[in-house]
Amino acid sequence: MSFLRLFRDKIFTAIFLLVSTLAIGVLGYKYVAGYDWVDAAYMTVITITTVGYGEVNPLTPEAKIFTIVLILCSVIIVGFAISVITEYIISRNSYSDLKDKKVQNKIDGxxxxxxxxxxxxxxxxxxxxxxxxxxxxxxxxxxxxxxxxxxxxxxxxxxxxxxxxxxxxxxxxxxxxxxxxxxxxxxxxxxxxxxxxxxxxxxxxxxxxxxxxxxxxxxxxxxxxxxxxxxxxxGDHMASLVVVPDLIEFLDNLSVVGEEDSINVEEISFDQVCQDGKERSIKDIDLRYKTGCTIIGYRAPSGKYVVNPSADQLLARDSKLIVIGRPEQIKSLHDTFGI
Incomplete structure (x- = not known):
């Protein structure tokens, strides 16, 4: 995007130079050649665009010198403006096409x-x-x-x-x-x-x-x-902050991710804790001892949830565990089971 921003800066510069040239041309024909404002604007436009129409009134030597300078400057400025605008349009279209193609390739993967x-x-x-x-x-x-x-x-x-x-x-x-x-x-x-x-x-x-x-x-x-x-x-959240503020603030902390001293909640699947495919009880996997995390929920393959499951709860295939722990305990969980 940096080169497109550079082009936009060039466009603003080109527009500024064009407007300045028009203003100088109008003022020059007004005060050097003695034209009125309309004729001065007309002469400026046909001079800058090199249309080639005749003068409104015969030019004085001073006005002719001014016209020569205006033509030379305007040819350079108009040429610069056209090249910058054309380059910007072509580059923007090319950049957009390349970016869209790059994004689409990522999406397809x-x-x-x-x-x-x-x-x-x-x-x-x-x-x-x-x-x-x-x-x-x-x-x-x-x-x-x-x-x-x-x-x-x-x-x-x-x-x-x-x-x-x-x-x-x-x-x-x-x-x-x-x-x-x-x-x-x-x-x-x-x-x-x-x-x-x-x-x-x-x-x-x-x-x-x-x-x-x-x-x-x-x-x-x-x-x-x-x-x-x-x-x-x-609305429910705001009302709960009035009724049970400490509980709600604690629950809010459960959803905070990656902040130091915050409490995190994680879900892990049966395949992650029982990588050999054998069904075990919560006591057998000993998650608390290995990682420091505490199991607060069990989701059966049927979709039924058990809050605070007992140590004898058998982990069935396609089930999930909901665990709670501090960030360092969650990291230990990931490292231990390769999550």
């Missing part, structure tokens, strides 16, 4: 990635969390100016277009994606995206934003697995 529709407030919050957990994702956004702000960030892949269109979803790799997050501001747009996405990928997990409570059921019927209402969650 993704598997089981996440597609985020809309990069507004909720979309940005989702992306920050995905970046923290190093998840692969693609953002679909219509605002081209918003996309250009992140041109220098190679960690964020954008697809410019309307997520309502099947073609745009296919460009984002909807057939290979594992999850779709609909964070568009309008419920109707989210509903349409959910319908389209479910048709294109039957196994896709879809999480949608909703504003109205009436939209929640419709989005579920359309194929959304989870429907989130940010406004409702925000």
């Amino acid at each position: 993704l598997r089981d990635h996440i597609i985020v529709c809309g990069y507004g407030r909720n979309g940005q919050q989702a992306v920050q969390k995905l970046l923290a957990y190093r998840k692969q994702f693609v953002i679909i956004e219509m605002d081209e100016d918003l996309i250009e702000r992140y041109d220098d960030n190679d960690d964020i892949l954008f697809v410019h277009g309307n997520a309502n269109e099947d073609e745009i979803l296919e460009i984002a790799g909807i057939e290979r994606a594992s999850t779709l997050i609909c964070a568009l501001p309008e419920d109707a747009d989210n509903l349409f995206v959910v319908l389209s996405a479910r048709q294109l990928n039957k196994s896709l997990k879809i999480i949608s934003r909703a504003t109205a409570e009436t939209s929640q059921k419709k989005l579920k019927l359309a194929g959304a697995d989870n429907v989130i209402m940010p406004d409702k969650i925000g």
